Amino acid sequence: MAAALRFCLLLSALFVAGGAFAAPADLVEQGRRIYTEGISVSGQPLQASRDGGAILSGPQAACIGCHRASGMGSVEGSQPVSPIGQRYLFATVGDLVMANMDGRRGKTLNQTHAPYTDEGLAMALRQGVGISGRSLSTVMPHFVLDEQDLAAIKAYLQQLSAGYSPGVSKEVIRFATVITPDVSEARRAVFKTMLQSALTAKNSSTSPRKRYMSSAASFATQTERRWDVQVWELTGEAQTWGAQLEAHYREWPVFALLSGISDTTWAPVDAFCAAQKVPCWFPSVAVPTSGNAAYGMYFSRGVALDAAVLASYLQDASAETAPKRLLQVQVQGSGSAELAARSFGQSLMAKDRTVQTITVDSDAVKGRNELIKALQAAHPGDAMALWLSAEQLRWLDGIQPPAGVQFYASASLAQLGSPQWIAPSWKPVLQVVYPYALPQERQANLAYLHSWLKLRNIPLVDEVLQSELFFSLNLMTDTLQDMLDNLYRDYLIERTEDMLGRREAGKVEQENRDRLTLGRLGRAAVLAEAVNGSAVGDAANPLAAQQRAFGLGESGGTTVYPHLSLGPTQRFASRGAYIVRFAAGNIDTLAAQSEWIVP
Numbered sequence: 001m002a003a004a005l006r007f008c009l010l011l012s013a014l015f016v017a018g019g020a021f022a023a024p025a026d027l028v029e030q031g032r033r034i035y036t037e038g039i040s041v042s043g044q045p046l047q048a049s050r051d052g053g054a055i056l057s058g059p060q061a062a063c064i065g066c067h068r069a070s071g072m073g074s075v076e077g078s079q080p081v082s083p084i085g086q087r088y089l090f091a092t093v094g095d096l097v098m099a100n101m102d103g104r105r106g107k108t109l110n111q112t113h114a115p116y117t118d119e120g121l122a123m124a125l126r127q128g129v130g131i132s133g134r135s136l137s138t139v140m141p142h143f144v145l146d147e148q149d150l151a152a153i154k155a156y157l158q159q160l161s162a163g164y165s166p167g168v169s170k171e172v173i174r175f176a177t178v179i180t181p182d183v184s185e186a187r188r189a190v191f192k193t194m195l196q197s198a199l200t201a202k203n204s205s206t207s208p209r210k211r212y213m214s215s216a217a218s219f220a221t222q223t224e225r226r227w228d229v230q231v232w233e234l235t236g237e238a239q240t241w242g243a244q245l246e247a248h249y250r251e252w253p254v255f256a257l258l259s260g261i262s263d264t265t266w267a268p269v270d271a272f273c274a275a276q277k278v279p280c281w282f283p284s285v286a287v288p289t290s291g292n293a294a295y296g297m298y299f300s301r302g303v304a305l306d307a308a309v310l311a312s313y314l315q316d317a318s319a320e321t322a323p324k325r326l327l328q329v330q331v332q333g334s335g336s337a338e339l340a341a342r343s344f345g346q347s348l349m350a351k352d353r354t355v356q357t358i359t360v361d362s363d364a365v366k367g368r369n370e371l372i373k374a375l376q377a378a379h380p381g382d383a384m385a386l387w388l389s390a391e392q393l394r395w396l397d398g399i400q401p402p403a404g405v406q407f408y409a410s411a412s413l414a415q416l417g418s419p420q421w422i423a424p425s426w427k428p429v430l431q432v433v434y435p436y437a438l439p440q441e442r443q444a445n446l447a448y449l450h451s452w453l454k455l456r457n458i459p460l461v462d463e464v465l466q467s468e469l470f471f472s473l474n475l476m477t478d479t480l481q482d483m484l485d486n487l488y489r490d491y492l493i494e495r496t497e498d499m500l501g502r503r504e505a506g507k508v509e510q511e512n513r514d515r516l517t518l519g520r521l522g523r524a525a526v527l528a529e530a531v532n533g534s535a536v537g538d539a540a541n542p543l544a545a546q547q548r549a550f551g552l553g554e555s556g557g558t559t560v561y562p563h564l565s566l567g568p569t570q571r572f573a574s575r576g577a578y579i580v581r582f583a584a585g586n587i588d589t590l591a592a593q594s595e596w597i598v599p
């Protein structure tokens with residue numbers, strides 16, 4: 001066995017390094033350029049025609065536009081775009097794989113066909129005739145390809161999604177969840193408890209003959225797998241996290257990072273995901289990335305979104321409420337506050353306004369003194385953004401807010417999605433950029449979460465965090481089920497881009513129906529009643545009563561966000577926020593000061 005393995009390794013080394021075998025690597029690269037960039041082997045733009053007329057050239061003609069990075073295809077209008085990875089084009093009938101083509105109408109599986117030959121591929125690409133002689137849909141262009149191009153594209157397709165991504169075997173999918181060192185003990189604990197509880201349930205249901213969570217299709221194709229999840233708890237300074245992640249990853253290659261939690265910055269984790277092409281799957285974070293997420297899928301842009309929303313709000317303010325001067329306070333060395341301040345400044349600059357930035361020390365005593373001075377610098381008619389964390393917001397205790405100044409905080413940065421405490425003198429004046437559905441609005445969305453927690457005796461510690469984790473786990477379960485045995489990371493991302501919005505709509509509809517037919521109002525109603533002070537029962541019109549109680553008219557999601565959706569290449573599922581105030585005396589009741597603002 002060991003000898004055979006060495007022999008294989010030797011052969012593959014020869015294959016890569018040996019002169020006579022070197023062509024394939026080049027060919028694959030040439031094929032990649034055709035597939036993803038629309039550049040022929042000659043270096044000229046790829047040419048194609050469609051519908052007998054329209055000429056496509058270069059990137060417009062690139063295969064990736066329709067067949068996607070994974071080669072798993074998509075749906076164009078109502079036309080399924082076939083999967084064309086190795087396991088689809090070249091597999092013999094016995095090894096055929098199945099793909100769910102169109103998530104909108106139940107299970108539509110891909111067409112099967114004989115394995116593609118060189119001639120067959122040439123016919124399909126040049127003349128639009130499939131391997132079995134069938135004319136392909138006119139959506140598939142006819143390409144101008146010479147022999148070299150054909151050899152290159154074939155070499156590329158032969159290795160495209162040819163095996164599972166790292167972290168996947170026939171029985172198991174490996175994940176890791178990352179916790180950065182700044183996360184408070186309470187949040188860390190409830191996060192781990194929920195994760196553990198969900199995994200236990202998941203894995204006991206995927207053990208043989210207990211396929212509680214599996215769909216008919218995944219059952220038929222035997223694609224249910226156990227999840228092995230490691231918790232990677234990072235330590236030390238943020239600049240060392242990348243190396244820690246790499247070390248973990250070498251020991252334990254994972255398919256994806258499943259959820260995760262950070263109170264400061266997630267940017268080093270996002271960078272790791274981009275470098276390793278590992279999906280960063282909906283973690284609970286305030287600063288997901290400092291650039292453009294490549295392999296990260298996030299709830300929102302976090303503090304950068306909050307800053308942009310605030311800039312928009314202030315800019316659009318009517319003449320009477322428009323602030324005279326804009327000021328912002330950031331804390332020295334806080335990456336999150338600096339990012340917020342930078343984003344705020346940039347958003348304002350785009351609107352021809354400037355902001356004066358005051359930086360205070362990060363030490364609690366010194367910082368608080370400097371904050372007092374900063375507050376004195378604000379005059380009536382000014383607006384001041386306080387980019388403070390939950391901890392730093394406590395510095396305001398005992399300080400009297402100066403009169404006539406508008407003050408704003410970021411809910412992402414200060415964890416005000418489910419606020420714990422606000423200094424009493426600030427409650428009436430502090431306004432908050434709030435990228436969530438209002439608490440009184442979202443109870444219906446969270447009914448399932450609340451009963452899930454109750455059933456397991458897990459406390460509600462942080463509604464935003466717990467809702468995000470719950471969603472992240474459930475969405476992974478559902479998406480993997482849809483993917484059947486096609487466990488490629490790019491496909492995970494593509495599938496989510498295409499399906500997230502539809503899945504939300506479908507779930508909301510189903511949950512509303514369930515509630516109605518089951519006739520149980522559950523915890524959601526109790527909470528809704530507590531918040532709204534409304535009576536729930538209405539025998540004559542149960543649906544209307546429930547809609548009133550849950551505020552279903554306005555909300556329509558499954559999380560603390562009003563609505564989640566994505567599109568191709570989008571990475572942030574929620575893209576707006578409210579400006580809110582605390583209703584006097586009750587920290588859980590928020591009064592919206594604005595519509596939902598999408599900057």
Ligand code: HEC
Nearest residue numbers: 061062063066080081082084124130131136137139140141
């Ligand atoms: C504008 C969209 C579009 C582009 C660009 C495109 N395709 Fe297609 N392709 C399709 C559609 C749609 C089908 C399915 C046609 C059908 O089943 O009738 C298809 C089918 C195919 C098939 C036949 C698969 C089968 O199941 O028999 C192959 C092979 C193929 N494409 C390869 C490519 C390659 C390689 C490129 C790039 C050089 C490419 N396609 C670019 C839309 C596209």
